Structure formats: structure tokens, C-alpha cells
Amino acid sequence: MFRRSFFIAIAATLLSPVLASAADLPDLKGREIVVVTENAYPPLQFVDPKTGKPIGWEYDAMNEIAKRLNAKVEYQNASWDAMIPAVSAGQYDIGMTGISIKEERKEKVDFSDPYMRSEMFMLVRADETRFTDPKSFAAFEKGLIGAQAGTTPFYTAVYDNLDGNEQNPRVKLMETFGATVQALRTGDVDLVLTDGVAGKGYVDSSNGTLKLIGGPLGGDDFGFIFKKGSDLVVPVNAAIAALKADGTFAALDKKWFLDYKLGE
Incomplete structure (x- = not known):
């Protein structure tokens, strides 16, 4: 899935602003994480019509998560119908495309904590x-x-x-x-x-x-998806909590839902 008329309500759910240093989070020691997305859900993730490069809220959030955890991210593309089975099979480490957290999906993949409500x-x-x-x-x-x-x-x-x-x-x-x-x-x-x-x-x-x-x-909560039993769930959840707490997600909300104008 906040709107200042149409946005989903996120700000009210943010934790009290507390700066969290990288030292407070797990260290993945430069581990490479393969993240799959669809690039079809502006402004979460899409191809910038001006540059042809993939951008969006989720890209910024995932890049910051990787930075905080001392990890490297490789992005790949897949269609929506292939994404959950592919992540479930371990083809990718993480899936992101505004995926609603659903009980039936939890039978196939693990979810992160919610990062947005839709x-x-x-x-x-x-x-x-x-x-x-x-x-x-x-x-x-x-x-x-x-x-x-x-x-x-x-x-x-x-x-x-x-x-x-x-x-x-x-x-x-x-x-x-x-x-x-x-x-x-x-x-x-x-x-x-x-x-x-x-x-x-x-x-x-x-x-x-x-x-x-x-x-x-x-309404639904959005979460990142992982293969069942993935050891990335705990560190990513820790990073999500830190990014909520220190206002990073709130800043991304402003950047992508108030300031950015697709196509301009």
C-alpha cells in the first residue's frame, strides 16, 4: 500500500526520534544481498523516465538498510507472479515491491516487520x-x-x-x-x-x-520478503526499527510523497 489527503498514515506510527548508530546494528561484514523488485510501483520503485534508472522509496530505504548493516546490494527484476515463488526457493535474498503482509503468504516466505501501511x-x-x-x-x-x-x-x-x-x-x-x-x-x-x-x-x-x-x-502493511528461515530477517528488522526511530523513513516519505513529481 499515509496520505496528506490520499497518503497512507505512516508518521503517526513512527517511533520517537532517537539516533541509532551503525554500531548498534548487526554487522553483515560486506555480505552481498540480492534484492528483486518489479519496478512497476511508483513512487516505491520504478524506472525514472528521465534517466532510465530504477529509483524510488524502496530503493532508498534498502540502500540505507544495507549501509547500516554493512552489506552490498545487487538489484534484479522479476514479474510479480514469479517473485514470491522465486524468493521462497532462494533465488533471491529479499523481495520488495509493496508486498502486503498476508497470513497465506507467510506459509511461503518470511516477512520483515512492516515499513509502511497501505x-x-x-x-x-x-x-x-x-x-x-x-x-x-x-x-x-x-x-x-x-x-x-x-x-x-x-x-x-x-x-x-x-x-x-x-x-x-x-x-x-x-x-x-x-x-x-x-x-x-x-x-x-x-x-x-x-x-x-x-x-x-x-x-x-x-x-x-x-x-x-x-x-x-x-488497509495492509507492507513488508520485505525472505526465504523461510532466512538469517537476514533479524538484522533487516533491526535496521527498519532504527530508520523509523531516527526519522529516515519520515524523510523518505517527504521526498517521495510530497516533493517528488513523477515525469517532471
Whole structure:
């Protein structure tokens, strides 16, 4: 998944500002950590249209975690549907792509402590007037939702916006979140459900063609994922606590959710 109107509420959950030195954290002694992401979830992680380089909140956070733990990070890409199985199998050390902490996912991977809380919102074209909330969308029988299978937006679409049937033909499955937004832009679907983070990023870069409507549809915590039993969970959790405590995460929130404008 804080918003100063649409942001997910993070600041209220931050620990009291206490500076934490690297000496207080585990030392991984230069260990290389392979981190996989999708680069499709601005402003958490995406490819900068100006430079072609991957950037975002999660990149900054992971780079700082590695710095504090005396580790080196190698980033790789994978699709969402391949990410959890690949991390579970040990192909990568850590997965990051705004992954909601879910009990069923805990059967396959270990999660870090939460680093952010996400709420689902309805992303539509700016001229949309046929529906304004889940109830009116459900009544709009021709309305289509774009979603990735197995994601929080998919389950929210099925169970909070429609009839609970995961085979409902009104849900059009796509391989990436970016593809669902592109389908929305072109009119192939009428609605995309997104956490406020990604939604705000796409709205800000849409030149007035997209908007968020309605209120938040529940909330989830985001966490990094690891292979079951990974020895990285404890040190990463220690670093997350330190970055919350010393205000680093709050500074990243300001950088990516207030100051940064995608596409400018």
C-alpha cells in the first residue's frame, strides 16, 4: 500500500526520534544481498523516465538498510507472479515491491516487520462520472476492473467491489500493475484498484487524465520478503526499527510523497 489527503498514515506510527548508530546494528561484514523488485510501483520503485534508472522509496530505504548493516546490494527484476515463488526457493535474498503482509503468504516466505501501511483506492479516468464508490461500481454492470492475479487489488476488486467470485469476467487479469493502468488510460478497463502510494504517483504523472475517487478500502502493511528461515530477517528488522526511530523513513516519505513529481 499515509496520505496528506490520499497518503497512507505512516508518521503517526513512527517511533520517537532517537539516533541509532551503525554500531548498534548487526554487522553483515560486506555480505552481498540480492534484492528483486518489479519496478512497476511508483513512487516505491520504478524506472525514472528521465534517466532510465530504477529509483524510488524502496530503493532508498534498502540502500540505507544495507549501509547500516554493512552489506552490498545487487538489484534484479522479476514479474510479480514469479517473485514470491522465486524468493521462497532462494533465488533471491529479499523481495520488495509493496508486498502486503498476508497470513497465506507467510506459509511461503518470511516477512520483515512492516515499513509502511497501505490503503486501497479507486483509480479512474479523470472524466469518470458513472460510479463513485464500490457500490455504484458494482451496479454499473458493464464496468471492468484491471488487476494482477493474487494481489491485494485483485482480492479487493473481487470481494469488496464485486460478488466474491474470483472468476468474475468483469475482472481483466494482466501481468503487471503498469499494464492495468495503461488499460485504464486506453479505456479497455474502467477501474484499477491501487494503494494510495502508487495511485498518487500515477495521478501526479497523468497530466490530469487520472484521478482517485472514494475513500480508502481497508488497509495492509507492507513488508520485505525472505526465504523461510532466512538469517537476514533479524538484522533487516533491526535496521527498519532504527530508520523509523531516527526519522529516515519520515524523510523518505517527504521526498517521495510530497516533493517528488513523477515525469517532471
